[in-house]
Amino acid sequence: MRRSATMDGGNISNPAPLVYIFSALYKSSMRFLLYHLIAAFVLGTHACHAFTPLQQSARRITTLHAMDDDTFIMVNGLPGPMATAAAEACLRKGLKLAPVAMTGPDVEPSTISVFDTVTGKKQDVKLIPSKETEKLQASIAGLKTSGNLLAIDYTHPSAVNSNAQFYVKEKIPFVMGTTGGDRDQLMKDVQGHFCVIAPNMGKQIVAMQAALEDLATKFPGAFDGYKLSVTESHQKTKADTSGTAKAVIESIEKLASDDNFTIEDIKMIRDDDEAVAFGVPPDAIKGHAFHTYTLTSADGSVSFQLQHNVAGRTIYAEGTADAVKFLSKQIHSGEPRVFNMIDVLEKGAME
Ligand SMILES: NC(=O)C1=CN([C@@H]2O[C@H](COP(=O)(O)OP(=O)(O)OC[C@H]3O[C@@H](n4cnc5c(N)ncnc54)[C@H](OP(=O)(O)O)[C@@H]3O)[C@@H](O)[C@H]2O)C=CC1
Numbered sequence: 001m002r003r004s005a006t007m008d009g010g011n012i013s014n015p016a017p018l019v020y021i022f023s024a025l026y027k028s029s030m031r032f033l034l035y036h037l038i039a040a041f042v043l044g045t046h047a048c049h050a051f052t053p054l055q056q057s058a059r060r061i062t063t064l065h066a067m068d069d070d071t072f073i074m075v076n077g078l079p080g081p082m083a084t085a086a087a088e089a090c091l092r093k094g095l096k097l098a099p100v101a102m103t104g105p106d107v108e109p110s111t112i113s114v115f116d117t118v119t120g121k122k123q124d125v126k127l128i129p130s131k132e133t134e135k136l137q138a139s140i141a142g143l144k145t146s147g148n149l150l151a152i153d154y155t156h157p158s159a160v161n162s163n164a165q166f167y168v169k170e171k172i173p174f175v176m177g178t179t180g181g182d183r184d185q186l187m188k189d190v191q192g193h194f195c196v197i198a199p200n201m202g203k204q205i206v207a208m209q210a211a212l213e214d215l216a217t218k219f220p221g222a223f224d225g226y227k228l229s230v231t232e233s234h235q236k237t238k239a240d241t242s243g244t245a246k247a248v249i250e251s252i253e254k255l256a257s258d259d260n261f262t263i264e265d266i267k268m269i270r271d272d273d274e275a276v277a278f279g280v281p282p283d284a285i286k287g288h289a290f291h292t293y294t295l296t297s298a299d300g301s302v303s304f305q306l307q308h309n310v311a312g313r314t315i316y317a318e319g320t321a322d323a324v325k326f327l328s329k330q331i332h333s334g335e336p337r338v339f340n341m342i343d344v345l346e347k348g349a350m351e
């Protein structure tokens with residue numbers, strides 16, 4: 001199915017609610033249940049209005065260090081929903097889009113308009129199928145010589161490795177948000193190249209991932225013996241298992257080595273009715289990422305749950321534009337290297 005640049009993109013009227021809850025359930029011999037909330041940070045609710053934070057973000061850019069006038073961002077994966085949301089966020093945050101982008105291998109070449117409703121900014125982008133390598137090279141040659149060209153990749157798991165190889169070959173710094181592919185090969189291929197690679201660009205989710213890593217470093221094996229179960233729900237067009245879930249599980253496994261758990265044990269929901277039963281708001285069916293991780297003690301008397309539930313795509317799009325700005329600064333001042341989003345967050349580069 002072909003999509004227009006505005007369909008299913010960043011302007012879903014829902015906000016990006018994120019609930020980050022740790023809870024502990026203790027069962028006493030008197031059959032009384034005592035729910036002990038260890039920590040609950042309610043970071044967003046379904047009652048918020050999407051445009052308020054977006055308008056704030058657009059206003060904030062006026063006070064931020066602007067990027068070079070001759071820096072262009074090539075957003076690959078247009079007119080897909082995540083690439084569209086990221087391109088709109090770039091416009092909102094004062095970045096300039098390259099007038100060309102790589103699209104699906106079988107898409108007819110065409111030109112689309114990216115439009116940010118908050119700032120009213122618009123950019124036409126010519127889409128070139130990824131298999132037309134020479135045409136792509138010719139179309140970016142001018143941009144590379146007249147200034148800086150950076151890429152954002154929100155394409156398809158099957159394109160992760162070949163696209164990364166293309167960026168390295170063409171010496172294009174890039175932010176890779178696309179999940180899946182051969183991740184070990186990806187990391188080998190991009191060593192010594194300026195890039196940010198992460199399965200999740202949402203600031204608060206990245207902070208949660210950093211906190212889990214810290215917890216695992218401070219208290220390794222604190223949950224040993226506990227059994228892990230994971231359920232994630234996404235829009236039914238999603239091609240792969242959640243990359244975020246895979247990354248979060250890596251951290252959880254440092255806290256609770258459940259040898260029996262494999263990535264295949266992640267329960268994936270890709271069915272609309274099941275998603276609603278899992279708590280997804282009906283108006284977020286076409287763009288959501290709900291995750292629940294449960295750790296249960298061997299005798300079943302204690303359980304912990306961690307959730308991060310996102311409706312829409314704005315949270316990732318905003319983080320992606322922040323990552324591009326971060327990378328652009330690194331190019332001017334740092335050594336080429338591979339960053340993740342925790343690096344970006346730790347450097348204070350996420351608004
Ligand atoms: N890091 C993060 O924070 C986030 C990551 N993601 C990830 O981003 C990726 C994209 O998500 P989403 O937009 O929902 O996916 P979709 O599959 O809905 O859209 C992907 C788009 O990329 C196009 N495409 C396919 N292959 C290529 C290629 N080789 N080169 C350029 N474009 C290509 C597709 O074209 P066609 O339709 O013709 O195949 C389509 O337009 C997924 O891997 C997802 O997991 C998503 C949200 C947040």
Ligand SMILES: O=C(O)C1=N[C@H](C(=O)O)C[C@H](O)C1
Nearest residue numbers: 179199238242243244245289
């Ligand atoms: O495909 C999506 O939508 C998302 N993909 C990323 C992932 O696989 O982790 C991030 C988020 O879950 C949304």
